[in-house]
Amino acid sequence: MRATLIHGPRDIRVENCPEPTLLADTDAIVRVTASCVCGSDLWPYRGVSQTPRPRRIGHEFIGRIEAVGDGVSTLTVGDFVVAPWANSCGACPPCRHGVQVACEHRAHWGGVDEHGLPVDGGQGEMVRVPNAEGTLVAVPGVTEPDQALSKSLLALSDVMGTGHHAALGARVEPGRSVVVVGDGAVGLCGVLASKRLGATRIIAMSRHSDRAALARAFGATDIVAERGAEAAAKVRELLGGVLADSVLECVGTAESMDQALRCTRPGGALGFVGVPHGDDPLPMSVLFSKNISVAGGAASTRAYLPELLVDVLEGSINPGLVFDSVMDLEQAPEAYRAMDERRAIKVMLIP
Template identity: 75%
Template sequence: MRAVVIHGPGDIRVEDRDYPELKLPTDALVRVTAACVCGSDLWPYRGVRPTEKPRAIGHEFVGVVEKVGDAVSTLASGDFVIAPFVVSCGNCPSCRNGVTVACSHRAAWGGEDEHGHYVDAGQGEAVRVPLADGTLVRVPGVTEPEAALAASLLTLSDVMATGHHAAVSAKAGPGRSVVVVGDGAVGLCGVLAARRLGARRIIAMSRHADRQALAREFGATDIVAERGADGARKVRELLGGVLADSVLECVGTKESMDQALRCTRPGGSLGYVGVPTGGPELPIGVLFAKNISVAGGMAPARTYIPELLEDVLAGAIVPGRVFDVEMPLEDAPEAYRAMDERRAIKVLLRP
């Protein structure tokens, strides 16, 4: 089969790999119908995180179950499924606590499962999914979703679940004012999630016309293009002299965290989901004095998918709109370039 492999900074190739086989009775084999490139895939692509040796890449995909192992009870071949961005069992204490990203049996796409078997990455034609009952979410009543629906379902793998995690962590909800730092796909999904949770006022910080437009479509009531102290001043002005109740940090750099802290009112809540990259530790003195609470981290997508899925199937949210470009899997190198150069918000890859 064909799969995307990263060899080093800027070096993305599409290569031949063995078609996966079931290895364990708890496995499922999924034929990928859509995958995509994550903002966090750009860290190794840009060399910000090292690539020790060539490895298959991609952790977001949807597809059709081809085969299941004997111990799989909730899935059957032909089911259309969403894969969250990590493998989780569904039974350990962390899974039962809803923190599936801390599953005791956790495995990463493109890594190994707990038994040492290779797990395919998401940007490829097929994936062996360990702990399939715990990991995959079946989409009820759908076998071949049309393109727009498939795109929205694919966002539940990571980007929409992550935007939702930022919004939940920042306590976005009725009566709350919200600022979203970061106009990437996660930030835009954060806007959508904040609106879905009922936030009163949603300020998207963005300097790009196309992203501003999508932010407005997703529910942003205001756009702030300024940054730093100017940006915070603008937020305060828009909110009648007070900073925001809820701030979503959706980038993961020192600058974005600073921006988020500057925009949070005393006693406010900061939800962060940007993978910390070169970012500083959190300044406890600032948090202490302003009584700012900080929550977030890696989104437990598996936990959130059922609730978000319901709204996607009902058409209440259309997070698939974050995909502004679609390419065949073979064009993955160009997909990475387009996202790296910010010519695309998020690229959907079709194997």
């Protein structure tokens, strides 16, 4: 089968790889119908994080189950499934707490499982899924989704659940004002999640007309193009003299966190989901004096999938609109380039 590997900075290749087989009773084999490139895939692509040896890549995919191990009873061959970006057993204490990202038996797409066995990446034709029952979510009544539905289902693997996580971390609820820092797919889904949670005033920060337009389509009421202190002043002006109740940090840089803190009112809540790089620390003194709460981190999209899936199937949310580009899996190198150069918001790859 064909699958994508990263060999090093800006070196993405689609290669022939052995087809996966069941290695444990709790495994499933999924034939991938669509996967995609994540903003976090760009960190090794850009060389910000290291790639000491070639490895499979991709952690978002949807597809059909081709085989299940003897220990799998809640999933069946033929089920159409969404795979969350984080694999999880579903039974350990963190999983029972709804924090599947901290699963004690987590396998890593493109890495290894807890037994040291290799796990496929999502950007390929097939994937062995350890902890299948705790990980995969079957889509009821769907066997061959059209492209629009595929996009929204694929968005539930990561970006929509991550935007929702940011909104929950920022305590978004009806009546609260919201600022979203970051106009990537996650930030845009943060706008959609905030709208879904009842926010009526949502300020999106963007300097790109296409992304700003999608933010508006997702529920943003205002777009702010300024940065730094000017952006905070603009937010204060838009909100009648106060800063925002809820701020979603959806980038992961020191600058974006600083921007988010500047936009949060005293006593406000900051939800952060941008993957931190280096270890940009949070300034305690600002949190202390302004009473800003901070919550978020890696999103357990598995926990949110059932709830968000209902809305996707009902058509009340359409997070798949973040996929503004669709390419054949063989075009994965171009997909990375398009994402890296911000020519595409998010690229869906079809094996």
